[in-house]
Amino acid sequence: xxxxxxxxxxxxxxxxxxxxxxxxxxxxxxxxxxDACRLVYEDFRRLRxxxxxxxxxxxxxxxxxxxxxxxxxxxxxxxGWLLWVGGAVVLVAYGLFELIRDPSINVIExxxxxxxxxxSVLLFLTVLIERIGSYKTxxxxxxxx
Amino acid sequence: MQTLEAVGRRGFTYAWQMLRNHDDALDAVQxxxxxxxxxxxxxxxxxxxxxxxxxxLRNKCVDVMRSRRVRTSVALEVDPPDRTDADPARDADRRxxxxxxxxxxxxxxxxxxxxxxxxxxxxxxxxEIATVLDIPPGTVMSRLHRARLALRKRLLAKEQPDx
Ligand SMILES: [Zn+2]
Numbered sequence: 001x002x003x004x005x006x007x008x009x010x011x012x013x014x015x016x017x018x019x020x021x022x023x024x025x026x027x028x029x030x031x032x033x034x035d036a037c038r039l040v041y042e043d044f045r046r047l048r049x050x051x052x053x054x055x056x057x058x059x060x061x062x063x064x065x066x067x068x069x070x071x072x073x074x075x076x077x078x079x080g081w082l083l084w085v086g087g088a089v090v091l092v093a094y095g096l097f098e099l100i101r102d103p104s105i106n107v108i109e110x111x112x113x114x115x116x117x118x119x120s121v122l123l124f125l126t127v128l129i130e131r132i133g134s135y136k137t138x139x140x141x142x143x144x145x
Numbered sequence: 146m147q148t149l150e151a152v153g154r155r156g157f158t159y160a161w162q163m164l165r166n167h168d169d170a171l172d173a174v175q176x177x178x179x180x181x182x183x184x185x186x187x188x189x190x191x192x193x194x195x196x197x198x199x200x201x202l203r204n205k206c207v208d209v210m211r212s213r214r215v216r217t218s219v220a221l222e223v224d225p226p227d228r229t230d231a232d233p234a235r236d237a238d239r240r241x242x243x244x245x246x247x248x249x250x251x252x253x254x255x256x257x258x259x260x261x262x263x264x265x266x267x268x269x270x271x272x273e274i275a276t277v278l279d280i281p282p283g284t285v286m287s288r289l290h291r292a293r294l295a296l297r298k299r300l301l302a303k304e305q306p307d308x
Binding site: 009013018040048053054059063064067 | 161170227242287
C-alpha cells in the first residue's frame with residue numbers, strides 16, 4: 001500500500017493515544033489490511049509492555065524518610081522554633097518581673113537566679129545565631145545550583 | 146494527581162536510570178524536591194507539576210554527569226534482576242527476552258533511551274515529555290518514533306542473529 005510511509009510515522013503516536021480521532025481512525029483502517037505495518041505496531045506494543053516490566057532501583061523506606069525530612073519538615077520545624085522562642089521569652093519576662101516584685105527573695109537568690117536567666121538567654125542566642133548562619137548558607141547553596 | 150511521594154519515588158528511578166548510582170540519584174531527587182517545594186505556590190498555578198519536577202531533576206542529573214568528567218571515581222551500578230514468572234520453563238525464555246531488551250536499551254544513544262523510558266516506563270504523556278526535555282511536542286513525537294525504531298532494530302538483531 002502506498003501510504004505505508006505516512007502510517008509508519010504515526011504508529012508510535014497511535015500506540016500512545018496521541019493522535020487526533022481522525023488520524024487514529026486512519027491508522028486503524030490501515031492496520032486492518034496491512035501486515036507489514038501491523039507487525040511494526042505489534043513490536044512497538046511489545047516493547048512498551050516489556051519495558052514497563054523492567055525492574056529499576058527504588059529508594060528504600062529509610063532513604064525516603066531522609067529525603068522527605070530534608071525539606072518537607074522545614075515548615076513544621078519553623079513553627080516549632082517560633083513557639084519555643086515565644087514561650088521562652090514570656091517565661092523569662094515573667095520570671096524577671098516576679099523577681100523584682102517579690103521582696104521575700106534575698107540578694108544571693110537574686111544574683112543566682114539572674115545569672116541562670118542571663119546564662120539561658122546567652123546560650124539561646126548562641127544557638128539562634130548558629131541557626132541563622134546555617135540558614136544563610138542553605139539559601140546560598142540553592143542560589144548556587 | 147499522584148501523590149508527591151509516588152512522583153518522588155518514581156523520580157528517584159528516573160535519576161538512577163541517568164546516573165546509575167544510588168547516592169547521586171538520592172542527592173538529585175532531594176535537590177529537585179526542595180526546588181519544587183520552594184516554588185510550590187507558583188507551581189499550583191501551572192498545569193504540570195510532575196513534568197516540572199522531572200525537568201528540574203533532569204537538569205540536576207545533567208549537572209552531575211557533567212561534573213563526573215572531572216571527578217571520575219563514581220561506581221556505576223548494574224541493573225537489578227528482573228522479576229519473572231513462577232513457571233521455570235517459561236522463566237528462562239522470559240529472562241532472556243528481558244535481558245535482550247536491557248542490552249538493546251543500553252546500546253541506544255542516551256537521548257533515545259531517555260525518551261523511550263519517559264514514555265514507556267514512566268508513562269508520561271507527550272506534553273509532559275516536552276516539558277521535561279524542553280523541546281516542542283512535535284519533536285517528542287518524531288524523536289520517540291525514531292527511538293522506538295532503533296530499539297526495535299537492535300532487539301530484532303539480538304533475537305534473530307542469523308537474519
Ligand atoms: Zn502499511
